[in-house]
Amino acid sequence: xxxxxSYVVGNDEVSPITPELLGSLLSTHxxxxxxxxRQFLVGAESDAAADDVVQETLLQLxxxxxxxxxxxxxxxxxxxxxxxxxxxxAMRRRKHETSAATERxxxxxxxxxxxxxxQTATAALAALPDETREIVVAHLWGGLTFEQxxxxxxTSSSTAHRxxxxxxxxxxxRWEQKNVGT
Amino acid sequence: xxxxxxxxxxxxxAELKGFEASLAALVPTAPNVDRDRLMFEAGRAxxxxxxxxxxxxxxxxxxxxxxALTLLPAREAAxxxxxxxxxxxxxxxxxxxxxxxxxARLAEPDSYLQLRRxxxxxxxxxxxSSPRAAAAPITADRDSLLRELLN
Numbered sequence: 001x002x003x004x005x006s007y008v009v010g011n012d013e014v015s016p017i018t019p020e021l022l023g024s025l026l027s028t029h030x031x032x033x034x035x036x037x038r039q040f041l042v043g044a045e046s047d048a049a050a051d052d053v054v055q056e057t058l059l060q061l062x063x064x065x066x067x068x069x070x071x072x073x074x075x076x077x078x079x080x081x082x083x084x085x086x087x088x089x090a091m092r093r094r095k096h097e098t099s100a101a102t103e104r105x106x107x108x109x110x111x112x113x114x115x116x117x118x119q120t121a122t123a124a125l126a127a128l129p130d131e132t133r134e135i136v137v138a139h140l141w142g143g144l145t146f147e148q149x150x151x152x153x154x155t156s157s158s159t160a161h162r163x164x165x166x167x168x169x170x171x172x173x174r175w176e177q178k179n180v181g182t
Numbered sequence: 183x184x185x186x187x188x189x190x191x192x193x194x195x196a197e198l199k200g201f202e203a204s205l206a207a208l209v210p211t212a213p214n215v216d217r218d219r220l221m222f223e224a225g226r227a228x229x230x231x232x233x234x235x236x237x238x239x240x241x242x243x244x245x246x247x248x249x250a251l252t253l254l255p256a257r258e259a260a261x262x263x264x265x266x267x268x269x270x271x272x273x274x275x276x277x278x279x280x281x282x283x284x285x286a287r288l289a290e291p292d293s294y295l296q297l298r299r300x301x302x303x304x305x306x307x308x309x310x311s312s313p314r315a316a317a318a319p320i321t322a323d324r325d326s327l328l329r330e331l332l333n
Binding site: 022026062111115 | 194195198201202204205206207208209210211212213214215216217219220221223224225226227
């Protein structure tokens with residue numbers, strides 16, 4: 001799990017969003033937020049749409065009067081809402097398109113020092129059910145705890161953890177099958 | 183009861199931990215966002231917190247000014263109307279009006295001061311027109327005598 005910065009913001013603190021805080025959140029969570037948005041989206045313009053969702057979410061945060069209690073969880077929740085909204089709109093527009101027309105760009109940097117290549121990992125993740133994939137992404141790359149994820153996706157933390165574990169098992173199985181097949 | 187320690191609800195089986203670490207090594211693609219616009223919005227938002235205080239201060243000052251503008255002319259008009267009435271009806275000098283410091287109240291025909299002033303004037307008129315006054319003229323002017331009576 002990636003190490004994420006912490007933000008000490010209490011309930012009684014009424015500090016506005018400063019450029020420094022926004023820059024810090026963008027640097028720390030930007031890539032994970034984009035991945036989180038991207039994994040909800042399908043279609044050729046999904047990369048640009050994911051960028052737009054992240055941009056709009058950060059702008060939305062900048063316009064908040066006070067810093068949310070848990071900025072990372074707030075960001076992931078807002079990105080989730082934005083991405084699902086975009087996806088609903090895209091699905092209405094593309095109801096006649098076939099899924100074959102939706103090419104997936106890699107969700108990961110190809111220069112990552114992982115034993116998985118970006119394209120394979122993207123395909124494996126994309127094949128997971130939505131409710132499992134979003135939890136894997138939020139925890140593994142977003143660094144959210146299962147309590148935070150539970151708040152974001154509207155489930156219990158134990159369910160979030162169970163889905164996360166199931167997701168990892170499924171990914172590992174697919175990875176092993178792919179390696180056996182090749 | 184089992185001797186085996188149960189796995190924590192948020193922990194993973196050992197066989198998945200290595201796989202998890204390998205996956206976590208993948209780096210998500212950075213977002214292509216307009217950082218300048220974000221920073222601008224954040225800067226604007228951080229300044230916005232000062233605005234409510236400014237608005238409150240300006241509103242308060244505006245309210246005070248409005249109240250002052252509403253009340254001052256009314257007060258001046260009351261004084262002015264009182265003085266004019268006194269001048270028109272009784273020819274009592276401004277100095278007498280100021281002495282009694284009741285210009286507004288003097289304007290009221292039924293007020294005690296008005297009645298008192300009428301009585302004093304009548305009394306003064308009677309004294310000045312009496313044969314005794316003709317025999318021994320009073321050197322003081324009418325206003326001075328009236329002031330003496332009212333005081």
